Amino acid sequence: MRKTLFILLTAVHITACSHPNKSAEKEQKTVIVPSFSADSAYHYTQQQVDFGPRIPNTDAQLACASFLSTTLKRFGAEVTEQKAKLTVYDGTSLRSINIIGSFNPKAEKRVLLFSHWDSRPWADSDTNPSNHKKPVLGANDGASGVGVLLEMARLIGNNPPTIGVDIIFFDTEDYGSTAHDGTNNEDSWCLGTQYWAKNPHITGYRAEFGILLDMVGGKNATFYREQISDQFATDIVGKVWSQAESLGFGKYFVNQRGGAVTDDHLYVNKLIGIPSIDIIQYDPNSGTGFASYWHTIDDTMKNVDKNTLNAVGITLLHVVYNEKL
Ligand code: AHN
Ligand code: ZN
Numbered sequence: 427m428r429k430t431l432f433i434l435l436t437a438v439h440i441t442a443c444s445h446p447n448k449s450a451e452k453e454q455k456t457v458i459v460p461s462f463s464a465d466s467a468y469h470y471t472q473q474q475v476d477f478g479p480r481i482p483n484t485d486a487q488l489a490c491a492s493f494l495s496t497t498l499k500r501f502g503a504e505v506t507e508q509k510a511k512l513t514v515y516d517g518t519s520l521r522s523i524n525i526i527g528s529f530n531p532k533a534e535k536r537v538l539l540f541s542h543w544d545s546r547p548w549a550d551s552d553t554n555p556s557n558h559k560k561p562v563l564g565a566n567d568g569a570s571g572v573g574v575l576l577e578m579a580r581l582i583g584n585n586p587p588t589i590g591v592d593i594i595f596f597d598t599e600d601y602g603s604t605a606h607d608g609t610n611n612e613d614s615w616c617l618g619t620q621y622w623a624k625n626p627h628i629t630g631y632r633a634e635f636g637i638l639l640d641m642v643g644g645k646n647a648t649f650y651r652e653q654i655s656d657q658f659a660t661d662i663v664g665k666v667w668s669q670a671e672s673l674g675f676g677k678y679f680v681n682q683r684g685g686a687v688t689d690d691h692l693y694v695n696k697l698i699g700i701p702s703i704d705i706i707q708y709d710p711n712s713g714t715g716f717a718s719y720w721h722t723i724d725d726t727m728k729n730v731d732k733n734t735l736n737a738v739g740i741t742l743l744h745v746v747y748n749e750k751l
Contacts, residue, residue, distance in 0.1 A: 477493070524622050530586055547562075566730060577739055597618035648677075653686035
């Protein structure tokens with residue numbers, strides 16, 4: 427017993443004296459990152475889709491909102507439901523529900539992760555015009571980002587990181603107008619986010635940076651460096667893309683410029699000044715820049731691939747758990 431102790435102490439002593447910097451460096455780098463379950467993220471995606479289209483003012487919206495709040499609470503988050511009446515471009519008044527889950531709410535240093543949870547009321551990019559007034563199921567466009575974030579919430583609740591994490595599911599992102607009539611239709615999108623950025627759930631709310639997940643479930647999806655992200659938060663884009671590369675996910679996270687997308691992160695940057703990026707599927711060879719099933723009745727679970735959810739989830743967990751206080 428005594429001999430063993432002696433040997434151990436000597437070994438520690440030698441290590442400490444001969445490579446003081448190296449061992450300190452090693453200690454700092456040893457971060458335990460919980461293991462992401464793509465099956466679980468896929469299941470959370472499916473559960474949302476099972477409510478049907480999550481369109482503001484519908485019963486499916488209320489049912490899914492309650493599912494999202496309950497699930498975040500079950501994972502240990504402090505949950506705020508932010509309800510508002512918002513007027514869309516055609517004058518319709520909508521009940522909008524942002525769902526905010528806070529982990530480690532007292533921590534000063536925070537990271538904000540977000541996705542929209544509503545689905546588009548019209549499949550107006552469908553090749554068949556008779557589908558243009560039908561709703562989009564939004565398996566990829568909406569549910570996939572929330573699915574990844576719910577799985578992250580489960581892991582964060584079980585393995586509290588040193589920093590604080592806020593997860594926001596924004597409503598009423600996808601009610602925007604596509605008319606090119608000279609009016610400012612850009613701002614008809616992302617209404618839930620615009621409302622929150624002007625009326626944050628906590629006065630003076632701050633986060634170090636924000637990451638938006640939008641359409642993160644497509645088979646063989648490619649995520650390029652979206653332009654608005656690079657403009658407002660190029661170092662965060664760098665942090666995420668290099669983390670992905672070093673984890674072997676470089677085929678998903680392509681380190682090249684993509685398009686500019688008016689998306690929730692724009693308003694988090696512009697209106698509340700939190701440097702934020704968008705991880706969004708971008709296809710440089712498609713007409714819209716998005717997948718062929720974007721805003722069509724084919725945005726269903728058959729296009730959601732666990733490998734893509736996995737690449738995004740693992741990458742973001744590494745980003746969050748490597749943040750230092
Ligand atoms: C526009 O089409 C202007 N923005 C795309 C934002 C979006 C819609 N993301 C998902 N659906
Ligand atoms: Zn959409």
